[in-house]
Amino acid sequence: MSESVLPEKLKTNLFVSVRKKRDKLSDGVSSAGESTGSEKNSNEENYFTLRRRRWGSDPRLQTCRGKLQNRRSKLNQEINKELMLRAGAENLYNASNNKRLKETVALELQFVNSNLQLLKEQLTELNSSVEIYQGNSSKLAIPMIPLGLKETKEIDFREPFKDFIQEHYSEKGTDYDETITEFMELREAMRTPERDESGVALLFEYFNQLYFIDRRFFPPDRSLGIYFEWYDSLTGVPSCQRTVAFEKACVLFNLGALYTQLGARHDRVSAAGLDSAVNCFLRAAGMFRYLHDNFTNAPSKDLSPEILEFLIHLMMAQARECLFEKLILSLRDEVAALLEAGQEAAQVAEEYKEVHKLLVSAAVKDYVPSSWNGLVSIKEEHYRGRSHYRVAEALLTFEGELPKYILEMLQYLHLPPVTNTTIDVGIPTSREERTLLGLSHAREAVLIHEEALRLHRMCRDLKRKGVLADVLRLNYESATFLLKEFEEEESELLQVFDPPPIASATKVQVSLATPDFSQHRVADLFRQLGPVAVFSAKHQWSEPRTVALTRTPTQGFGFSVRGDAPVVIAGVDRGSLAEHAGVLEGDLVVAIGSEDVKWLPHDEVVTLIREAGNSLRLTLVTPTDKNYYRLPKGKSGKNISPHSTTSSSSGVSSTGSSSTCSGVSNGIRSHYGSMNTSTLSSATATTKEKKSTWNLFKRSSSRDKLNMSHRNISDCNVILR
Known part of the structure; x- marks a missing residue:
């Protein structure tokens, strides 16, 4: 609707100014698949323009299905624009007492609602274009009903992530520019997946990566100012939330929708093609069932329990239809x-x-x-x-x-x-x-x-x-x-x-295919920050501090360590070099010298300390969470305090070396002489091989407790004297 509808003398009112601002913002949004937004300055790098195409992504304009999705994206943006105009007009109408102005705004509202209705009808027509998704060989088969993908806007994670790394992890945010860019490229590619197994793998990759992103950058007590906005699949109405759970749910919905498109695309004139179609429809139903059971309080209509229940039954019916077509292929007279x-x-x-x-x-x-x-x-x-x-x-x-x-x-x-x-x-x-x-x-x-x-x-x-x-x-x-x-x-x-009604019966029972996220394992992009079970957004610790310990040949450092990834200060002797330098029991060792040791196992950290000789420089952080260290159930004793003396006083060390924990050698000995280094390494390897499970929509899980077991005081300690 043009601005000429309003009288000339009213063009300076609030309603027109709001429209101008919104039109200006909307002009900066181009069609999906192209870079959006202007550069803040000529020297700033536009990550969206320079992004590279990832395996499994689609330029969106290669196929008929891609062109259809591109049109859906444009309609979603236009619907969003009209909704913002309508909201602004309604606010002005309710706030104004000027009768003539209210009449003008009411007229404008009629045009906006009319445009909005036309756009929704166009989107409905696109959603009715089921024949585009059908396979070329399914010429004499009733079309299947596929589901279009949800659309989302581009998000710039650079500044929020770098600020959070600087503030929470006390590291330079600029050191993670490349990693943040890689994550942004992954999300951008996820918006346009290929209609094949590579596209499915791409969506699973991004979904699994969100597990780490959620734990690394989204604390439970505050917001980073990052909003995830997605458009409804069938109505184009936008929904926005700040939680990663909403982002996960939308990605899972797109996985289910992509499976429906693959099921409709498969060759349905052969038994193998029909089997593949049945598999895709059952996987889509399983994905929607998983959403239905694990995601609540949906802000968008397509994630509501009623719609998901309908989609589940629809996909199950289409799977049953494909099984009947397979039966007809080999039907005997x-x-x-x-x-x-x-x-x-x-x-x-x-x-x-x-x-x-x-x-x-x-x-x-x-x-x-x-x-x-x-x-x-x-x-x-x-x-x-x-x-x-x-x-x-x-x-x-x-x-x-x-x-x-x-x-x-x-x-x-x-x-x-x-x-x-x-x-x-x-x-x-x-x-x-x-x-x-x-x-x-x-x-x-x-x-x-x-x-x-x-x-x-x-x-x-x-x-x-x-x-x-x-x-x-x-x-x-x-x-x-x-x-x-x-x-x-x-x-x-x-x-x-x-005729009497025919009783329905079948010899083939179908069941939902529960999504298996373990088939698409990913590596934590921000692994450099440390083990996610310890160095996460919900935990707090002090800023890293460096302590330098210099001993004489007859003197010990006066502290003991235990656990691995990261190693923990298990005890500090009173009056020792470590106590005078400010080493506290419970500190986490994050670096030795210039080498980062957050991921190193226990024996390697001990080796680095031994190789340091008489001059040792440690970088430590002190956890500030309440009840950070706990004893496991069934074990007695008190929580670790900074002044507990769990180890014996240091003795005079020799200059020899030993490969075991037992005895006093080179200033290193164990509380449990029967446990040697190889035993510790074996226990460490066993711990690494354990597989943890977690609820994909909850930030906290039992995995933290499992990975915190190395903090218990009853573990084998290596004392550095």
Whole structure:
């Protein structure tokens, strides 16, 4: 809407100024796939412009699906702009007492709402373009319903991350420029994944990396000012939160949506292609179920429990549909096989019936495109008609007497009658009864296929889907041909009867595929900060301080160490060099000399201390969290205090060396003489090999407690005398 709508004398009011500012901001946002924002100065490096393409990312304009997603991105931005204009106009309308101004703003609101409605209709039309996602070989198959990806805005993490590293970790933020850029490139690539397994791997890589990012940079008590904004998949409405949990949930939603697109894309004219499609739809359902069970208080509609429940049932129904198509590929022209196919088709129809019940509920019907409602209804009728057709084919085409095992199958084929006009022939005992029952099923198949064709004509979006019309017409003609062929032979049986309902049944049970995040392990990009179990955003410690210890050949340093990654000061002798230098029990050793030792195991740190000779320079930090060190359950004793004396007084050390912890040699000895260095190394390796699990949507977990076990005072200590 142009500004000329407002009177000239009102162009200086608040509403126009707000519009100008927002238009100026919107002009700086280009289409997805291009760099956005202007440079603060000519010397500042634009990371979004210089980003490199990662493996698994898509330039977004290579394929029809990419172009469709690009159009979705543009519509999302335009919808966001109109929503901001409407919010500003509504605020001005409520705040103003000027009658003429309120009339002008009300007129502007009408135009904004009209534009917003048109944009949403365009987005709905894009979401109805299911044929673009279908495989090229699935020409004679009913289209599957895929889900479009959620869109998000670019985020510049440079300043917030560097400031937090400087403030919290007491390190230079500029040293992590390359690492932050790599993470930003990963997120940018994640926005445009390829429609294949490499794209799935890319989304999993980013999702797993968020585990480390959440723990490194997002403390539970304050915000960094980073907002994650995502657009709703089907409405384009933006949602914004400051928590990484929201970012994780949106990435998981895109993983599920990508699986739906892969399932629709697979070749459905071969058994292998159908198996792959079933696998993708089950993985999509498992992803949505995981979201449903682990993510609550969703700010966006597509993450609400009702929508996720609908998507789960939809994907399960589509997986069942692919299994039925696989059955038809190898269907034998036998009575038993045809009857089983009829019950399998009834099972597909029953599942789509459940999907339709969820779709027409109040929480879902106004959210999904109307074409989805039409397609689900068509599929329900189509497969119900195919079930009657297969049963009719089995009964009408078989010659001779029905075998005993077929009669036993017929006992469980039909449900109890539901109307008075239902034919009272459940198990035919003669040729006439079998023909009568078969003709009733054939007539019902014809009527149901006619209803499916009518629903197709009634839906404006589906009328243009030629493949769908061809499939429906082909099945209608097959049912009509079967009915006419046997009605001519049995002209006396022209009386119309309703067939008994066919019981749904299946031989193949499907289950949700729970996402396995361990298949896509990633390395912590900010590993240099130290072990994430200790050096995380929720823990606090003092600024690093350097202490220099210089001893005589007959003097000890006066402290002991234990644990690894990082090594902890286990004890400090009273009156020793360490106590005078300010070494405290419980300090973490982060560097020895100029070498960073936060990740080094216990024995390597001891070796570095031994090699330092009589002059030792340590960089230490003191944890400031309350109850940072705790004893494990079942062990007695008090928490470590800075002045506890857990080790014996130092003795006179020799100049020799030893490879064990026992005894006094080179100023190093152990509290537990029976435990040697090799035992410590073995224990360390065992600890490293343990796999920890964690809730992906919670910041705190039991993993911290597991990784803190090396802080317990009962561990083997190495005393430096």
